[in-house]
Amino acid sequence: MTRRIDCDVAIIGGGLVGSSAALALRGMGFSVTLLDKGFCGAQASGVNYGGVRRQGRPPEQLPLSQRAHAIWPRLKALIGIDGEFLRSGHLKLARSAADMASLESYAADVAPFGLALELVGHNQLRDRFGVAGEVIGGSFCPGDGHANPRLVATAFAAAARRAGAEVLENTKVIGLTRNGAGFALEAEGVSVTARTVINSAGAWADSFARAFGEPVPLERTYPSMVVTEPLDPFLGVNIGIEGGGIYARQVTRGNVVVGGERALPLDDPDYSRPRSDGVLTIMQRASELFGPLRHAQAIRFWSGTEATMPDRNPVIGPSATTPGLIHAFGFSGAGFQIAPGVGEVLAELVRDGRTATPIDVFAITRFPPASQPGDASQAAMTTGSKETSP
Amino acid sequence: MAERAPPLIVGAGPAGIRAAMTLVAAGLRPIVVDEGHACGGQIYRQPLSSDGRDAEARYGSEAAKALRLHRDFAALDTLIDYRPRSLLWNLRDGAGDILRDEGSQRVRYDGLILATGATDRVLPIPGWTLPGVFTLGGAQIALKAQGCAIGRRVVFAGSGPLLYLVAWQYMRAGVEVAAVLDAAPLSAKFNLLRALPLSPGIVLRGVRMAAELKLRGTRVVFGADRLAIEGEGRVARIVYQAGGRAHAIACDGVGYGLNLRSETQAADLAGCAFHFEPRDRAHLPVRDASGRSSAAGVYLAGDGARIAGADAAERAGERAALALLEDRGLPHDSSRAAVLERELQRIDRLRDVLEAAFPYPSHWGGDIADDTLLCRCEEISAGEARRAVSDFSLTEINRLKAVTRIGMGRCQGRMCGAAAAELLAAQTRRDIGAVGRLRAQAPIKPIPLAAGLSVHERQHDPAH
Numbered sequence A: 001m002t003r004r005i006d007c008d009v010a011i012i013g014g015g016l017v018g019s020s021a022a023l024a025l026r027g028m029g030f031s032v033t034l035l036d037k038g039f040c041g042a043q044a045s046g047v048n049y050g051g052v053r054r055q056g057r058p059p060e061q062l063p064l065s066q067r068a069h070a071i072w073p074r075l076k077a078l079i080g081i082d083g084e085f086l087r088s089g090h091l092k093l094a095r096s097a098a099d100m101a102s103l104e105s106y107a108a109d110v111a112p113f114g115l116a117l118e119l120v121g122h123n124q125l126r127d128r129f130g131v132a133g134e135v136i137g138g139s140f141c142p143g144d145g146h147a148n149p150r151l152v153a154t155a156f157a158a159a160a161r162r163a164g165a166e167v168l169e170n171t172k173v174i175g176l177t178r179n180g181a182g183f184a185l186e187a188e189g190v191s192v193t194a195r196t197v198i199n200s201a202g203a204w205a206d207s208f209a210r211a212f213g214e215p216v217p218l219e220r221t222y223p224s225m226v227v228t229e230p231l232d233p234f235l236g237v238n239i240g241i242e243g244g245g246i247y248a249r250q251v252t253r254g255n256v257v258v259g260g261e262r263a264l265p266l267d268d269p270d271y272s273r274p275r276s277d278g279v280l281t282i283m284q285r286a287s288e289l290f291g292p293l294r295h296a297q298a299i300r301f302w303s304g305t306e307a308t309m310p311d312r313n314p315v316i317g318p319s320a321t322t323p324g325l326i327h328a329f330g331f332s333g334a335g336f337q338i339a340p341g342v343g344e345v346l347a348e349l350v351r352d353g354r355t356a357t358p359i360d361v362f363a364i365t366r367f368p369p370a371s372q373p374g375d376a377s378q379a380a381m382t383t384g385s386k387e388t389s390p
Numbered sequence B: 001m002a003e004r005a006p007p008l009i010v011g012a013g014p015a016g017i018r019a020a021m022t023l024v025a026a027g028l029r030p031i032v033v034d035e036g037h038a039c040g041g042q043i044y045r046q047p048l049s050s051d052g053r054d055a056e057a058r059y060g061s062e063a064a065k066a067l068r069l070h071r072d073f074a075a076l077d078t079l080i081d082y083r084p085r086s087l088l089w090n091l092r093d094g095a096g097d098i099l100r101d102e103g104s105q106r107v108r109y110d111g112l113i114l115a116t117g118a119t120d121r122v123l124p125i126p127g128w129t130l131p132g133v134f135t136l137g138g139a140q141i142a143l144k145a146q147g148c149a150i151g152r153r154v155v156f157a158g159s160g161p162l163l164y165l166v167a168w169q170y171m172r173a174g175v176e177v178a179a180v181l182d183a184a185p186l187s188a189k190f191n192l193l194r195a196l197p198l199s200p201g202i203v204l205r206g207v208r209m210a211a212e213l214k215l216r217g218t219r220v221v222f223g224a225d226r227l228a229i230e231g232e233g234r235v236a237r238i239v240y241q242a243g244g245r246a247h248a249i250a251c252d253g254v255g256y257g258l259n260l261r262s263e264t265q266a267a268d269l270a271g272c273a274f275h276f277e278p279r280d281r282a283h284l285p286v287r288d289a290s291g292r293s294s295a296a297g298v299y300l301a302g303d304g305a306r307i308a309g310a311d312a313a314e315r316a317g318e319r320a321a322l323a324l325l326e327d328r329g330l331p332h333d334s335s336r337a338a339v340l341e342r343e344l345q346r347i348d349r350l351r352d353v354l355e356a357a358f359p360y361p362s363h364w365g366g367d368i369a370d371d372t373l374l375c376r377c378e379e380i381s382a383g384e385a386r387r388a389v390s391d392f393s394l395t396e397i398n399r400l401k402a403v404t405r406i407g408m409g410r411c412q413g414r415m416c417g418a419a420a421a422e423l424l425a426a427q428t429r430r431d432i433g434a435v436g437r438l439r440a441q442a443p444i445k446p447i448p449l450a451a452g453l454s455v456h457e458r459q460h461d462p463a464h
């Protein structure tokens, strides 16, 4: 029996982007249906590393990132839990003079945005932050931090539900058609009509964009994570490394989460698993950088599926072909921090058709249009086959 | 033509040993990895160093089987690549990662026999984390491998054939066994009559053990409910309800367990499909009568595939090895395979009866008191779990894990996973099969971060 729902806004994808948009839209009084093919917060938003950092982002993301930055400390009031958010500071390390120079020039570039970056030398790294290993200096962003991703996205969805959003889990959207003034959306066991649709389907969002004549060069990436047994506190800050390698943080309970390298998709590319040599490499780098890790045990590895765009910037904004369709995906390994801000921006786009936060650089039109653009009024999509990118 | 990689057998218990023998007899040279320092698995575990006791004292009625397996495996010494004290921590695409002496090695294989065995199944009860409380299997291993008892005056509680066996072994070892608290009502035991024609030996041995325990003054209680272990800093007594009344028994050691659960992470990592098995109240890897899993070249044998005991494990190991030989196009004895399958079927019918005689106390999962620790690695109480279930409208076990950390600690859910599923099912009034199963993730058990250092000091395997 197919259930019918009519609402103002249907949101495809209950990651942190979709869930925070749902909550913001409820706050504005819209009727909202949030659909996820699995459980809300079970994909990238719930399984990421948990870095809540502005430092290192392309400058064009910083206005949006700053907007999100103001939301993180208010989580308790907003969603009922603090999400284990810690404003620990984010310390980015440089292993070479060239890396240090690039940290310095980044600091100069983003000075107008007010991240209060502080450049630190080798001795300070050891004395203040307990970092050993071959590091020559770093850049410290005191206002950044980290949080528990497993809780945050799930709690946003739960808060949206409490606020009156219809949250449908295990409900995969398999068809989306533009009809009349709005959309008809088909999912397992339910059909939804909505005036506006938000495509926040994460690593699965490209099929919805393509169906409306807006193909995007979305690729999937699968970062690998290692977590240790609980250890005495030794790492107060969230660590990154200029040029990549690993990133590391210690949670209040004592476990150290270390990310880096890439996992490989399984036969079903919706799922992935860390490569053994990848996790061994992460473990090696981490134990070289931090003395206390040399005798620690790794208890768990995991990875997640993230949508990555070639220019490392997301797609956020209205569809160029289809009125009422709004895209928000492709956060390229850095969407966790920014997502609560994206949710507010999406709600403003629905309500006002515009937002004061600069997002023009994230327009989907920056990618070449389809060779045969779909007719926007007729466009329809059906998923079902698995979409894979190389 | 490149030479084919050898088959890999994981586990050197009864199933793994018989599988190795069968492959060797066909001219293959399998790799056998096992965490233990010597072969035998849990049931025929060997002592770390000789303690003067003989096999009779150690294995009781099973001494002859134990000795035969140890001897048979020793005879394979030069014919297999045996790697004791080695933890297989990951599996994928025809290669396994094996940790030994803090170094990890990637080993290619062609054909995989998983004989990973079982561990105790427990449901948390008040006081279950007090010093002096052991699982039934743990209590047995202390006796077998280390020759030491878990206390001077001990109570055994729970369900399953192991309950009486361990109690009896302790009694024989000279320990005072104050009580056997069986969760099942006496009426369940009449099922044993149905087992008589299938395996009179086992039934009579069990009845004799219970009788001998009683003769020596052990209190045997049926239908023991609402167990709780009490004591200041360590076990002092166990309390329970039976016949509508509360009882207490003073003791300084408790062996507790509700039968066993299969170790299935390796099968999960190897890509095997799973199905829900009502008799075991668990999701288990799918396999056919020969032991073939749903993944090509992956075979399952012994308690790791489904709890059936040591005798079945021996046969299943041999049967799975024959399947591997057949799939490799090597000569194999198909009439022997048929005999083994028949015997396995008979044992399986016996397990059905034993399950009815030692039924799992399924109502306990809903009864776990809120302040009882559910996940001891991450220190999460049953109450916290219940709160998360209602706060986040959870219905699935991996989501419960994600928001509470249950099953995320050192044991990766091996200890708390079954209980968390029971609690979730009870609270959401769903069938235990409907709450899903914890997905396995590498590493199967904790591995030192230093393992990363050692692997990079060595040359990389060029095949990788």
Ligand SMILES: Cc1cc2nc3c(=O)[nH]c(=O)nc-3n(C[C@H](O)[C@H](O)[C@H](O)COP(=O)(O)OP(=O)(O)OC[C@H]3O[C@@H](n4cnc5c(N)ncnc54)[C@H](O)[C@@H]3O)c2cc1C
Binding pocket: A012, A013, A014, A015, A016, A017, A018, A035, A036, A037, A038, A039, A040, A041, A042, A043, A044, A045, A046, A047, A048, A049, A050, A051, A052, A053, A171, A172, A173, A174, A200, A201, A202, A203, A204, A205, A221, A222, A223, A224, A225, A259, A303, A304, A305, A306, A328, A329, A330, A331, A332, A333, A334, A335, A336, A337, A338, A339, A383
């Ligand atoms: C391992 C890892 C580590 C990371 N570390 C960090 C970090 O430290 N800091 C940071 O800022 N960012 C990090 N990121 C990135 C961040 O997690 C993502 O950018 C962000 O979560 C993306 O949110 P989302 O809502 O777009 O996607 P998702 O959370 O993936 O949500 C998309 C949802 O859409 C659903 N969906 C897809 N198709 C359909 C359909 N047809 N019907 C219904 N539902 C559908 C999916 O099930 C999914 O739940 C990391 C990512 C990964 C994978």
